[in-house]
Amino acid sequence: MKLSRTQKILAGIACLALYSIPLATINGAFDIFMKTDGSGIPDGESDGGSFPEYKGWIEIDSFSVGGSAPFAIGSIGGGGGDGKVSLTSMNVTMPVGQTSPGFFNNLTTGKFVAEIKLFMRTPNSSTEFMRIYMKNVFVESMSWSGVAGGDDKPFQSMSLAYQAVKVEYVTFDIKTNAEIDTFSAEWDLASNTATYPTK
Structure with a gap:
């Protein structure tokens, strides 16, 4: 079966998104950092540790995102899946912090975040x-939860809707940590095209 260019792109987004979900449940397997731009939300509380480039980012505990593109078997070869993609909102959990009131303000006022970045790296490495x-992210829902007497801060859960998404997966040399190649896919829900707005 020959897939159209759009179907290949959607398949790439779906595969990468689904790939991320089980990984996020592996304790200590990798670190997740989130950064907001152009939102009025203050910087996160990460000190970056040995990697100052992450200073001011938000340390994330887990995330999930995905999509679906229903395909009618009878339309094989005719691009039956083109333009029918449905992408889920990004769900994240993290400890409460100084960014919490800012996200809550965006929820209550409907203000959007110009861009949110979610980066994953291997432990003790900037890779x-x-x-x-x-792009153009709205806080759809938000909640806090916690248990008194515990060692951890209360948790914050959010559902983030977006206009466009871009996913990149980087392969690298295990010995040198040098990047080998980058595979990417993107989709704009507003224009229903395989693009990612620059503004």
Whole structure:
């Protein structure tokens, strides 16, 4: 079966998104950092540790995102799946922090975040093996939960809707940590095209 260019792109987004979900449940397998741009939300509380480039980012505990593109078997060869993609909102969990009131303000006022970046790296390394970019992001829902007497801060859960998304997966040399290649896919829900707005 020969897939159209759009179907290949959608398949790439779906595969990378689904690939990220089980990884996010592996404790200590990798670190997740999130950054907001152009939103009025203050910087996160990460000190970056040995990697100052992450200073001011938000440390994320887990995330999930995905999509679907229903395909009618009878339309094989005719591009039956083109333009019918449905992408889920990005769900994230993290400890409460100084960014929490800012996200809550965006939820209550409907203000959008110009761009949110979600980067994943291997432990004790600045090697980013996966990057997710989201453009024009709205806080759809938000909640806090916690248990008194515990050692951890209360948790914050959010659902983030977006206009466009871009996914990058980076392969690298295990010995040198040098990047080998970058595979990417993108989709704009507003224009229903395989693009990612620059503004």
